[in-house]
Structures are given as C-alpha cells and as structure tokens.
Amino acid sequence: MIVKNAKLLDGRIVNIKIDGERISCIGQCEGDEEEIDAEYKLVLPPYFNMHFHLDSAFTNVSNKSGTLWEGIRIWQEVKNKLTEEEVIRNALTAVKLMVAQGTLWIRTHVDVTEKSLKLLKAIKKVKEMVRDIAEVQITAFPQDGIFTDKGNDELLRKAIEEGADNVGLIPHNELTREDGVKSVKFAFDLAKEYNRDVDGHIDETDDPNSRFLEVVVKETLDNNWHGKVTAGHVTAMHSWDPAYRYRILPQVAKAGITVIPNPLINAVLQGRLEGYPKRRGNAPIKEMIKFNVNVALGHDCIMDPWYPLGSGNMLHVLFMSIHLDQLTGEEELKWSINLITFNAAKAWRTEYGIEMGKEANLLVTDMDDVVDLIRFMEPPKFVIRKGKVIAKDGKYILFNGKWENVKRKPQ
Template identity: 75%
Template sequence: MLIKNAKVNEKIVSICIENGKISCLNCECPTDEVIDAENHLVIPPYFNMHFHLDSVFLPISNKSGTLWEGIQIWKEVKGKLSEEDVIKRALTAVKLMVSQGTLWIKTHVDVTEKSLTLLKALLKVKEMTKDIVEIQITAFPQDGIYTEKGNDELLRKAIEQGADNVGLIPHNEITREDGVKSIKFAFDLAKEYNKDIDGHIDETDDPNSRFLEVLAKYSLEYNWNRVTAGHVTAMHSWDSAYRFRILPIVAKAGITVVPNPLINAMLQGRFDNYPKRRGMAPIKEMIKFGVNVALGHDCIMDPWYPLGIGSMPQVLFMAIHLDQMSTLEDLQNSINLITYNSAKAWRVKNYGIKEGYPANLLITNDDDIIDLLRFLDPPAYVIRNGKIIAKDGKEILFNGKWEKVKRKPE
C-alpha cells in the first residue's frame, strides 16, 4: 500500500507499507493499492484508556444523575444479564469505537457479579475482535473489595480466569481504613500474578477523598510503576497546597491519571447548587508536575451516561473545554492525551509513524489538529497492521467481510 500526500508532523510525505509495516517514507513503492490522503492529517490511532463494555447500551434512566444512583441501578441489573446479551452489546460498541479510530481499549468488567458471567462474555469479545483491536480487561470490584465477604476472592478468581489487570475502588469501601487495605490487597495480587493495576480512584467531589496518595505510596514501595488511576475527580476539589505537595510524588511513582471528561462532567457536582464544580482532575496542572495523563471514554448509553458514540476526539474536545486548553500549543499538544501518553501507559512499543514501525494509521479528513477538534470527523481510513479495517465511520471489516457500522444494538 502507498499513502500519498499524507500530512505527518507538518510535512507532506508518502508512506509505503509492506508486510504490515511502514517500510519507508518518501520513497518508491510499486503497488496497485494507492490512497491519496489529499494533504490531510495522518496520525497514529487512538487509545480508550478507561471503559465499561459490560454496561454499554443499557440506557436505564438515572433520575438524580449521580454516580451513586448509577451504581445502585447497575447492582439491580447486572445479575440478570446473559452472556449472549453482553457479547452483543459489547461487540456493537467495539466496532463503533474502531470505526472512530480507536485500536486499543482498556475495559473494566464488574467481578462482584458472583457468576462472573460478565467476565466470561468480555473474554470472548476480546478473542472475537483481536483482528481489529487490542483489548485489555480489568477485573473491577464495583461494589468494593471489603464491602461484602468473598469479593476479594472473586477478584482473585477473575485474574486466574484471564483478566489482564487488577482493579479497585477504595473510595467505595465503607471506611478509610478498608480503602487503604483494598489498595494493599490490589498491589499484593498484582505482584503475585505479575499484572498491572487499573483503579477507580477518588471518583467523588469529596475533598477528603485522598486515596491517590496511598496508591502512590504503594507504587513506590512495591516499585510497581504499572499503575493507572481512573477519574480522580476529587482532585478538582483538593486545595492547591495539597496538589502542589502530592502531584510530584504521583509523577515519581509513575502513575498515569486517566480523567474521563464526558462522564466526569455529567456526574460530578450533582450535590452543588451554583456554581457547579467541573469535577475533572486538572490536566494542565498534572502535566506541569510531570504526571502522565491519558483519557478514557468510560461509558456509552448506560446508567451513568445517556450519550456517546465512542469517539476519542469527542472526549478530547470536552477535556479541552473543561480544562481551558485554549492556546495553540495547548490544542496541538492535546492529541497526546489520546495517543502517545496512552501508548506510554500501555507500554506499546514502536507506536507512531516511523520506518519499521507497525502500519497503524488514521487518515483523517482534516488539515490539522485544530480542524480535527473543530469538526470531530471520523477517520476516512483506519489502518491496522497495514490493512484498511474501517472507512468514514460507516463501514468496518470484521471476520473478513465488510459490514455497516451499527450505532446501537439491534
């Protein structure tokens, strides 16, 4: 394949692809398959660093709009879901996200559902979609590790059955002491099974929720710089002096913080009158202190969020507004939040557009990053390992056949 007139790093180049890799830039490449990028931006694909495939497309009304009502709704529903239903909804979501340019998805699965039906379903989805996307599954104890007897063993069982990462939710434990205990348990489990840690951390408006500091302590103590902290919305409510003290420690610990701007903006501040808190960890401030920051989509049409199309640029669009990233430099660098910063946290090797790297590319419909964020167009072409797998957000290659991308399960 030859991609001509591709805009890469502000230069117009041709990209030659052979055997699934970028063989050279700006060289002769005899081939019958030529794509004209029309001087449009060509970039590496997106990551979705935080999602919930088990609850996707369950648009059950959350009347208060709070995180806590969403959790209660989910608690009443999750045990009634069949494996077939979870697979159907999750497959629809994965295809939708791939068509929007995402080729890496880190999904949580609730493992406080005692039959582990949800985990079994997502393990099958991971296998079914391995030709179009890389999925990591985090064993997530939604109800807490110590809120009910046996949840700790369910978490262990989920890891033994094939989950990729150890999850936790310390702010949902009954006491601060149990929250700290749950973090230590997660690190012990991760070390025992050589797994990454992927937690929901301080997802609350409560300024007294400060489990990120405990996560940093154990990351340093265990020398385990394989940790992501999702949400951390309480950071928005922490005072500046505390953030000034703790963020350098978070950076030293190598923790990646993953805000979820669409859902954070929808759920947080629900107990405020006006003005309402934005409820998102301050991205520019974290970056200033050296913290790696990546973004997640979190939800699509579920008890916590009524919208969503699986577009990571849409997530980035919201982040830019909430954190007032308005300078030209801010906007141009913001794309790293869904590309290179995520690749660093995922530890993807040879990510980017360079000779010898895997040919994972998005040919956009836009002239530059600014237009990508203005228009939020899906990619004209999504290319994985040198093969076109999606076009214009409308078609996707799945199991060797082209099919129309569904907006929701039928």
C-alpha cells in the same frame, strides 16, 4: 500499500509504504502497491480509549438523580438480569463503533463482584472475537468494593486467574477509610503475585477528604511498580487544596502513575449535590502536566446507568477535556492530541507511532491539522491496522473477513 501525500503531525508531507504489517518507507516512497491518496490531509496514529465499561454499554437505564451512587445501585440490579449473550451483543457494537472512529486500543473494566463472573466470561469472548480489529485489555473491577461484601476479594483473585489483564480497585467505595487503604494494598499484592498492572477507579467523588491517590503512590513506590499503574477519574483532585496538590502531584509523577480523566461522564456525574457554581468533574490536566504527570483519557460509558449518551468517538472526549480545562491556546490545542495517542501508548507500554519498522497503524483523515480534527470530530476516511484497511468513513468495518455497516445501537 502506499499512503501518498500524507501530512504528518510534524507538518511533513510524505508517502508511507507498508510491507505486510509494518511501515517500510517514509518519504519519497514508490511502488506498484495499492494506493491511498491522503490528498495532503492529516495522517496520524490511531487513538486509545484508556478507560471504558464494555459490560454495561447500551444497558440504557435512567438515572434520575444523575449521581455516581444511584448509577451503582441501578447497576447492581441490571447486572444480575443481563445474559451473557446480551453483554456480548452490546459490547461488540461498542467496539465496532470505536474502531470505525479510529480507536484501536481499548481498556475495559469488567465488574467482577457479579458472583457468576458471567460479565467477565462475556467480555473475554468479545476480546477474542475482535482481535483482528482492536486490542482489548480487561481490568477485573470490583465495582461494589473489595471488602464491602464477604468474598469479593476472592472473586477478584479468581478473575485474575481466569485471564483478566489488570487488577482493579475502587477504594473510595469501601465502607471506611481503613478498608479503602486495605483494598489498595490488597490490589498491589495481587498484582505482584500475578505480575499484572494496577488499574483503579480512584477518588471519583467531589469529597476533598478522599485522598486514596496518595496511598496508590505509596504502594507503587514501595512495590517498585513504576509505569504499571493507572488511576482513573480522580475527580476529588478538583476539590483538593492547592497546597495538597502541590505536594502530591510530583510524587504521582515520580511513581510513573498515569491519571485517566473521563470528562464526558464526570462532567455529568460530579457536582450533583451542590448549587452553583458547580465543580467541573475533571482532574486538572494543565496542573498535572506542569508536574510531569502522564495524562491520558477515557470514554468511560455509552448509554448505561451513568451516562445516557456516547458514540465511542475519542475526539468527543478530547473536545470536552479541552473545554473543561481550558486547553485553548494554540500550542495547547496542538499538544492535546497526545492525551488520546502518545501519552496513552506510554501507559499501555506498546509499540506506537508512524516510524520505519513499526506496525502500520494509521488514520487517514480529511482534516488539514489537529485543530480542525478537534473542531469537526469527524471519523477518519480510512482506519489501517497492521497494514490492512479495516474501516472507512466511520460507516463501514471489516469484521470476520466481510464488510458491514457500523450500527449505532445493538439490533
């Protein structure tokens, strides 16, 4: 395959030749291969969704207060009623939606406080089913806390033994500060024992006294787990004293921790208990970048107890982040695409980018530049994975060797 007249992120106009699964030429490449004419429009590497919940997607239960805590209470009931078949159906729909809109790497949290582990079993099957169109990582996530109920710690261990890729945690949902600290230490011990990354929900609250990120930093440094830790949400950061942020953020960078804001969902969940002005619900991206913290983004939810909307489009996530953190300068807008591309690839630790010899993973868009990509948030014309076109126009996807229409909801 040759992708002709492709405009790269650095502005160059090139042809991109693909042999098998890899890029073999960038420049004045010619050949008799199948051609895609990019028509001088932007061609870029595909997107990452660094924080999502495939197990709850499309459960679509009303959350009247709109709070995180009511969502958790609702989910406690919903997860026990879900069948494995329903979870697979819903998760497959979500993955196909994301792939059709340019996301080829998905990290999903799966609730492992459901005692039969049916949710984990279902998402493991989905991971295998979609292996030709996306790479899925599973984080074993103790939604109700590791030490809130007897046996949750052993369920987390069992989930890792049964193949979960990352160790999850939620220290701010433990009963006491002491149990929260204990849960962080337990997660790191488990990660070291099984050589897994740590991928936590950390300080997802408006409470300025929630400061478990510092505990995660300490454990990362003590265990030499540099570059293997992500901290999701960290919404308490927007309530922390500036002097405290000034102290802790350089240590987050030193530990190589990636922070994952989830702006769609946290803009909805946070600030529910206060009048006006309301807090934005987003860890401050500009400030983190100033201290050299690696930041990437997550979509988090689609139509579940925490969020009634969502389409799987990572450009929607980026669009919201730009508004919440006012990343509207010309250079800021151009740079912001890194939040769903290269910064995420760094946290995933995977081969990435449009370069000679690398896997041919490309998005052929209908946009002139990154600013227009963000303005219009349209799906790519072609999604190419390992040298093969697997999706077109956000409407069609190649799944199990057959082209099918992309469904917006499970049917």
